[in-house]
Amino acid sequence: MTTRFEGTADYVATDDLKIAVNAAVALERPLLVKGEPGTGKTVLAYEIAKALEAPLITWHIKSTTKAHQGLYEYDAVTRLRDSQLGDERVKDIRNYIKKGKLWEAFENPVRPVLLIDEIDKADIEFPNDLLQELDRMEFYVYETDETIKAAVRPVVIITSNNEKDLPDAFLRRCFFHYIRFPDAETMQQIVDVHFPGIKPRLVSEALKIFYDIRQAPGLKKKPSTSELLDWLKLLLVEDIDEKTLRERDPSKLIPPLHGALLKNEQDVHLFERLAFLQRREGARPGS
Secondary structure (H helix, E strand, O other): OOOOOOOEOOEOOOHHHHHHHHHHHHHOOOEEEEOOOOOOHHHHHHHHHHHOOOOEEEEEOOOOOOOHHHHEEEOHHHHHHHHHOOOHHHHOHHHHEEEOHHHHHHOOOOOOEEEEEOHHHOOOOHHHHOHHHHHHOEEEEOOOOEEEEOOOOOEEEEEEOOOOOOOHHHHHOOEEEEOOOOOHHHHHHHHHHHOOOOOHHHHHHHHHHHHHHHOOOOOOOOOOHHHHHHHHHHHHHOOOOHHHHHOOOHHHOOOOOHHHOOOOHHHHHHHHHHHHHHHHHHHOOOO
């Protein structure tokens, strides 16, 4: 098993991201990764596991997720029902304990990568409720009177979309990295990974339009990297070339197949209004 992350053939990692991952691994602290949606935070954990040749354990957080679910859950209701039915399983309480993702990671004999995805979706107390378990890498099971301790300390990757602030006590225990949105040069490398051999001129025009859209004032949702890749795939499927993209006809301000980039009616209406204003400017005498 390798111990350093240098990116993979399928994932373009910037130098500062590589440094952050390797620092968190060396310090044996969770890596807290923030950034706007679509910047590859979740995929990063998959690629770290691939690069380190480690098993990946994923815990996707929802608004209803509680911290104890990551440790274990005791199904007392089923045990009561089984006892009423005379089921022999009730004699062993372990039959009614469901192991959580942390338990799964702690008992793995090979150092795993544990992804705690979108931690900011949960209640504000969720991160605090995991402080001791992530710090000491152990927890106590009351029902069986045993302590579960990590055989080997997992590499913990925690992602956040910045929907809410995380507690200071939790932040102190993490190594932090913010994934900035890729610049045009980095985005070109990402496109080349996903579409080897794609026409450079098509990519050049597509990237111009993509970044112009992201910079439009008043845009409610900026298109992400994954949406750019979807759009490029559709351009290739529909055989739309760079000349079509290069058209500056005001009536065609909205790019072809824009549904891959603009994901709500407010942003579509914004570009329709911009197209209308450009048509009106072009129709003025002497223009």
